[in-house]
Amino acid sequence: MSERPVSYEDVTGTLRERATEALGDEQLRTNLRASAGSWAAGRKRMDEQYPFQEMREKGREIRTRAVAELPQLLDQLEENLTATGGVVYRAADAAAACRYVVELAQREGADLVAKSKSMATEEIKLNEALEEAGLRVVETDLGEWIIQLAGQHPSHIVAPAVHLNREEVADLFEQESGGPVENEREALVAHARQRLREVFATAQIGVSGVNLAVAESGTICVVENEGNGRLVTALPRIHVAVMGMERIVGSWEDAAHILELLPMAAIGDDAAGYVNLITGPRRPDETDGPEQFHLVIVDGGRSALRGGPFEEILNCIRCGACLYACPMWKSVGGQAYGSPYSGPIGAVLTPVLEGPHASSAGQLPHFSSLCGACHEACPVGIPIHDLLVKARGQATEQRPRSERVGMWLWSRLWSNPVAYGIGRRLARAGARVLGRRGWIERLPGPAGAWTSQRDVPTTWPPKPPSS
Amino acid sequence: MATEAAQQLIAALTRRRASGAVVSADEVVAALDRQLDAWNVTRVVLADDPLLEQLGVADALGGDRREVLTWPPRLGARELLGLEGPAATCGVSVSVAAVAPRGTLMLAASTGQGRALDAAAAYHVSLVPDDRLHDSLAGALGQVYREGPPPSALSLVSAPSRTSDIEKISTLGAHGALGLHALVIAG
Amino acid sequence: MRALLMRTCLVDHAAPSVGRAARVVLERCGVDVVEPRGQTCCGQPAWTAGYPDEARRVASHTLQVFAGEDPVIVPSGSCAAMIRHAYPEAFAGTPDEDAARQMADRTRELTQFLAEHGLNPGCSHRGSVTYHDSCHMLRLLEEKESPRTAMAGASGIELREMEATDVCCGFGGVFSVNYPEVSGRLGEEKARHAAATGADELVSCDVSCLLHIAGRAHRTGTPLRVRHLAEVLAE
Numbered sequence: 001m002s003e004r005p006v007s008y009e010d011v012t013g014t015l016r017e018r019a020t021e022a023l024g025d026e027q028l029r030t031n032l033r034a035s036a037g038s039w040a041a042g043r044k045r046m047d048e049q050y051p052f053q054e055m056r057e058k059g060r061e062i063r064t065r066a067v068a069e070l071p072q073l074l075d076q077l078e079e080n081l082t083a084t085g086g087v088v089y090r091a092a093d094a095a096a097a098c099r100y101v102v103e104l105a106q107r108e109g110a111d112l113v114a115k116s117k118s119m120a121t122e123e124i125k126l127n128e129a130l131e132e133a134g135l136r137v138v139e140t141d142l143g144e145w146i147i148q149l150a151g152q153h154p155s156h157i158v159a160p161a162v163h164l165n166r167e168e169v170a171d172l173f174e175q176e177s178g179g180p181v182e183n184e185r186e187a188l189v190a191h192a193r194q195r196l197r198e199v200f201a202t203a204q205i206g207v208s209g210v211n212l213a214v215a216e217s218g219t220i221c222v223v224e225n226e227g228n229g230r231l232v233t234a235l236p237r238i239h240v241a242v243m244g245m246e247r248i249v250g251s252w253e254d255a256a257h258i259l260e261l262l263p264m265a266a267i268g269d270d271a272a273g274y275v276n277l278i279t280g281p282r283r284p285d286e287t288d289g290p291e292q293f294h295l296v297i298v299d300g301g302r303s304a305l306r307g308g309p310f311e312e313i314l315n316c317i318r319c320g321a322c323l324y325a326c327p328m329w330k331s332v333g334g335q336a337y338g339s340p341y342s343g344p345i346g347a348v349l350t351p352v353l354e355g356p357h358a359s360s361a362g363q364l365p366h367f368s369s370l371c372g373a374c375h376e377a378c379p380v381g382i383p384i385h386d387l388l389v390k391a392r393g394q395a396t397e398q399r400p401r402s403e404r405v406g407m408w409l410w411s412r413l414w415s416n417p418v419a420y421g422i423g424r425r426l427a428r429a430g431a432r433v434l435g436r437r438g439w440i441e442r443l444p445g446p447a448g449a450w451t452s453q454r455d456v457p458t459t460w461p462p463k464p465p466s467s
Numbered sequence: 468m469a470t471e472a473a474q475q476l477i478a479a480l481t482r483r484r485a486s487g488a489v490v491s492a493d494e495v496v497a498a499l500d501r502q503l504d505a506w507n508v509t510r511v512v513l514a515d516d517p518l519l520e521q522l523g524v525a526d527a528l529g530g531d532r533r534e535v536l537t538w539p540p541r542l543g544a545r546e547l548l549g550l551e552g553p554a555a556t557c558g559v560s561v562s563v564a565a566v567a568p569r570g571t572l573m574l575a576a577s578t579g580q581g582r583a584l585d586a587a588a589a590y591h592v593s594l595v596p597d598d599r600l601h602d603s604l605a606g607a608l609g610q611v612y613r614e615g616p617p618p619s620a621l622s623l624v625s626a627p628s629r630t631s632d633i634e635k636i637s638t639l640g641a642h643g644a645l646g647l648h649a650l651v652i653a654g
Numbered sequence: 655m656r657a658l659l660m661r662t663c664l665v666d667h668a669a670p671s672v673g674r675a676a677r678v679v680l681e682r683c684g685v686d687v688v689e690p691r692g693q694t695c696c697g698q699p700a701w702t703a704g705y706p707d708e709a710r711r712v713a714s715h716t717l718q719v720f721a722g723e724d725p726v727i728v729p730s731g732s733c734a735a736m737i738r739h740a741y742p743e744a745f746a747g748t749p750d751e752d753a754a755r756q757m758a759d760r761t762r763e764l765t766q767f768l769a770e771h772g773l774n775p776g777c778s779h780r781g782s783v784t785y786h787d788s789c790h791m792l793r794l795l796e797e798k799e800s801p802r803t804a805m806a807g808a809s810g811i812e813l814r815e816m817e818a819t820d821v822c823c824g825f826g827g828v829f830s831v832n833y834p835e836v837s838g839r840l841g842e843e844k845a846r847h848a849a850a851t852g853a854d855e856l857v858s859c860d861v862s863c864l865l866h867i868a869g870r871a872h873r874t875g876t877p878l879r880v881r882h883l884a885e886v887l888a889e
Contacts (some may be wrong), residue, residue, distance in 0.1 A: 454838065
């Protein structure tokens with residue numbers, strides 16, 4: 001396991017406390033509803049235009065095959081990329097990956113790093129490592145930059161600043177620039193464009209993520225809509241790309257399919273604005289592009305998942321669709337999860353990457369009603385709801401003693417019809433004692449959690465509220 | 468057939484607030500000129516591509532209204548980004564292939580326009596000969612990869628620069644081109 | 655035709671009239687209904703909480719009680735989904751593997767069974783209802799149509815679809831007590847959507863969701879009547 005946990009270390013309180021707090025944030029909930037709504041509308045258009053179910057099946061097949069062939073594909077990628085003059089570094093964990101990039105920056109005398117959006121660098125906490133080493137790191141994806149200025153963590157894989165409104169953004173921009181900033185959307189975007197151009201022009205190192213690597217040609221794909229991904233990978237003298245080791249396919253044909261699926265699932269559009277397919281550094285006959293290209297491939301607990309019960313989580317293409325589809329994420333947003341990966345995928349991925357004994361394992365997988373909307377939305381058909389159940393099973397020792405003892409006792413009583421019958425009569429008797437006008441308002445013991453939010457009918461059908 | 472694909476390409480681009488037109492080879496220069504005027508472009512950087520040379524674009528677009536340069540333009544990143552010199556720069560590229568139904572243009576670094584011209588400049592026009600239109604991404608990529616080793620950078624461009632990071636409403640001009648125009652050359 | 659009725663634990667404890675209604679519906683369709691003695695629970699509460707051993711202990715008992723060749727009918731999308739979707743996995747590699755698969759194959763949710771055999775209980779109820787698509791019914795059994803087919807078969811029932819009928823009500827088994835605040839909020843939204851249709855009552859194929867939605871509606875003062883769909887069909 002990694003020396004650095006995937007979860008954020010500065011997050012306080014329990015998941016339940018953070019989620020409950022988020023429920024009270026009306027602005028947040030309005031933004032979440034709007035963003036999930038616009039995603040759903042786009043997704044519906046895609047369903048009408050394309051045979052999404054067939055594409056999903058094919059996507060699943062491609063990803064499953066790639067994960068099965070992972071070691072060979074990574075060797076092939078490394079061989080082909082090295083032949084173009086690129087450098088490949090395989091990092092066993094987050095700490096090793098960060099060390100590599102920090103040492104590279106120091107060796108090259110860099111002081112400014114421009115970043116495009118990357119979940120892998122968020123996972124390994126690369127920004128913190130570079131800043132600790134005295135470098136200035138600037139996120140250039142607009143949402144990520146806003147989050148960076150706010151000193152917060154992203155809320156969504158694709159839409160990191162979905163929890164903030166434009167007044168809040170304008171305040172952040174004013175603090176950063178020291179001048180007045182109009183709080184209109186176009187003006188805010190234009191302001192960021194102007195401020196960040198200086199960063200693109202002067203950064204010595206550009207850091208990007210990798211949406212997908214193609215083994216047969218040694219190519220990485222960076223998918224984006226703003227153009228910052230291109231500028232970060234093309235203008236600085238050194239380009240460092242950081243990828244989770246599973247984000248690879250073998251052939252161009254497979255890559256084309258995943259690149260078609262990704263924007264459909266992520267933003268409800270049939271193409272992303274920019275897809276940057278990069279095969280090594282500047283070539284001798286070329287006049288632009290980085291002189292050095294480094295690909296950092298992060299394991300961070302992934303190889304241990306192959307062949308195990310959570311292998312299918314490696315099929316994930318990080319589109320964020322399961323977040324938008326999830327009633328829990330839509331209710332509280334991503335920050336409550338306390339990890340770069342939020343929503344259903346995060347509730348599986350974070351504990352399985354950190355290991356069953358991590359602090360997240362006992363909480364995150366339980367933050368789901370197992371409604372299955374995540375599986376339905378997933379463009380590569382990952383049965384996330386089933387994996388959530390498995391992840392729960394891996395961390396029962398972290399659950400409250402009352403739950404563990406309760407389950408043990410329950411299973412013995414309810415596998416015995418006599419005990420079951422007695423329990424049923426006791427429950428009826430209890431309902432008669434506790435009920436008032438057909439309803440129970442407070443149950444004793446652990447059952448009190450139920451009545452903290454709901455009344456319990458003592459008759460069926462329940463008596464409606466007398467009004 | 469080619470016209471239908473060209474219309475598909477333009478329709479898809481238009482949905483993403485780009486624009487485009489189908490023109491004959493004779494009409495390219497005039498269409499380009501109109502688009503540059505519409506954007507008030509004062510400097511043009513042309514890809515070093517035989518097609519542009521053949522059409523005589525460099526000579527035709529010049530004059531006192533705007534400066535016309537050819538790749539590599541001897542401009543630094545600061546100038547391309549508009550931090551120095553005129554801010555209204557337009558990159559003119561030639562697509563090596565395109566995906567008609569999805570409205571995707573493909574630019575290869577190796578074909579005389581480098582890696583960032585279209586995204587660093589404020590505006591972008593791309594010329595697409597209609598025999599380079601494909602009906603799928605796999606088909607378009609297949610064409611590029613059959614022609615030789617993969618280019619060091621292949622850029623798929625399907626929209627002007629856009630972001631939905633502020634209140635989830637799509638807004639143009641985040642970092643890349645503020646405007647994107649495709650000219651499909653028929654015949 | 656003979657069929658085994660699995661009432662489910664929740665019906666036994668909180669809504670016995672649903673078990674009786676399911677029986678009436680089936681008998682009116684000419685089904686010879688047997689309610690095996692000693693039945694308890696499908697084991698789902700422990701399975702979804704992450705306690706497979708405990709779940710298997712209860713589920714093994716259920717396998718024995720419902721042994722045989724007859725179809726098993728359950729007035730719950732969720733319990734039917736547990737048996738159809740999870741039993742084969744829960745018992746994989748155990749001596750009960752074959753029995754689990756066999757039971758999964760012959761188990762149906764009540765309206766699913768009616769639709770499959772083209773049965774109509776001849777419901778005489780008159781009134782408007784709105785229907786909540788419970789998640790396991792909708793996404794694990796992939797049954798959106800069968801309850802609607804059953805309602806359409808009763809000329810006196812007017813179905814008024816609510817907004818977001820396919821969004822989870824927030825019950826989610828142990829989720830409802832582990833994260834009661836979020837669960838409660840979702841229940842409230844569901845109750846509001848249901849009430850907004852102006853239908854006489856909210857029906858569903860799962861008592862679990864209804865207990866949660868009705869309980870939250872009562873707590874927050876949202877006027878809402880709820881019944882299991884079987885109770886309506888049995889009239």
